Amino acid sequence: MTDIDQNQASGADAAQQSNAASRPTPLGIYDKARSDGISAIEVVALALSAIWLLGTAIFFIFIPQEPAPVGQGPLRFLMTMLAIFMPVAMIWVAATAARASRVMREESQRLQAAIDAIRHAYISQQQGQNLRTEPSVSRKLDEIAAATRKTETALATFQSRREEPVRPSPAPAADAPPRDDQPALALGTQSADIALPLATDDLIRALNFPETAEDEVGFAALRRALKDRSAAQLIQAAQDVLTLLSQEGIYMDDLRPDRARPEVWRQFGQGARGRTIAALGGIRDRSSLALTAGRMKEDPIFRDAAHHFLRRFDRLFADFEKDASDGEISALADTRTARAFMLLGRIAGTFD
Structure with missing residues (x-):
């Protein structure tokens, strides 16, 4: 008899659990408003x-009311x-x-x-997000670093030589061609100081970074751009901010900014700021803007890197705009570096 009672009690408990499981879960703020009577x-x-x-x-x-006239009742x-x-x-x-x-x-x-x-x-x-999977931009930048390690080593050696004082030497003949293997010329002039200016196409390709590890044209343009001091400084600053942004899950390839006319970019290169160039802040992705703004407020390293990048971009574009055509300006505006400038410029208030 006791076993029967226990079975009945367990059956009742199971029924109660089933009824509780079948009840709908309250949706909180998403639930339908109840009538207040x-x-x-x-x-x-x-x-x-x-x-x-x-x-x-x-x-x-x-x-008391007066009687109504006949017919008006x-x-x-x-x-x-x-x-x-x-x-x-x-x-x-x-x-x-x-x-x-x-x-x-x-x-x-x-x-x-x-x-x-x-x-x-x-x-x-x-x-x-779990950062165990390597971001695509970081992977590309690592590939770039691996492919250009020799070039960067050579540049580091060149820069260390550049900081050393150079004794004046007799000026070479005017018709003597410069030699690339000469470490220093008269009055401390380096071979890079008299090197040919960087081609516009190479600069644009370098600022967009190579697409894949097999992008030989992109790597060649990047190596040539790293020989130019202004371009090398901007590329290094852009690499830093792109790496930091990738840690927040923000990739320049995912952004689709509104395109600004070349005239607006020229105004920026000529020193205009604020509402005049507001069209350059074409990044509309709210999540990217919110994450970047939060990182800018909380991380002083990211903030310093972002401001350093914006200054380098400003200086290089001011020189680039003087001789560039409208098509070249549009091409540069479509690079990963320019998209990072649009994103960080909106957060820093460049277009306000």
């Missing part, structure tokens, strides 16, 4: 209606009904409108709360 609006409307009806009853009962009755019930109808129309306004306001608040919750969840998910 009679609210203060209806109470006020009822009170006003009662007062009006009581007043009209006192008026028509206790105040129905019209007088109609006017009396309108005088009695029209204000009541207006009171309830106003009450209905007030209740609808309150419901719409509550729904708007619920919708805003839902949107904020979704946005915060998305930002938290982006910030909490």
Whole structure:
């Protein structure tokens, strides 16, 4: 008998658990708003209606009325009904409108709360992404670094020699061609100082970085650009900010900025700032802007790298704009470096 009771008790517990599992989970702020029944609006409307009806009853009962002329009885009755019930109808129309306004306001608040919750969840998910998988930009930059290690080593050696004082030597003959293997010329002039200027196509390719490890043309342009001091400084600054942005899951290939006219870019190169060049801030991706702004506020290293990059881009573009055509300006504006400038410029207030 005891076993039977235990079986019945276990069956009842299982039924209760099943019923609890079948109950719908409350959705919180996403759940449908429940009706509050009679609210203060209806109470006020009822009170006003009662007062009006009581007043009209006192008026028509206790105040003597003159008899209506012959043939105007129905019209007088109609006017009396309108005088009695029209204000009541207006009171309830106003009450209905007030209740609808309150419901719409509550729904708007619920919708805003839902949107904020979704946005915060998305930002938290982006910030909490697992970094075990190597970002594509970091991988490309590592490939670039591996392929150009010899070039960077040579440049480092050249820069260390450049910092050493050089004794003046007799000036070479005017018709003697410069030699690339000569470490120093007269009055401390380096061979890089008299090197041919960097081609515009090479600069644009270098600022976009090689696409893959097999992009021989891109690597060749990058090596030539690294020999130019201004271009090398900007490339290094761009590499730093792109690496830091990739840690937040922000990649320049995913951004689709609005294109600005070459005239606006020329105004920027000539020193214009603020609303005049606002079209350059064509990055509209809200998640990228929010993540970048948060990193800028919280990480001083990222902030310093971003401002250093913006200064280098400003200086190089000011020289680039003087001799570049509209097509070349548009091509440079479509590089990864230019997109990083648009993103960081909006956060830094360059276009405000």
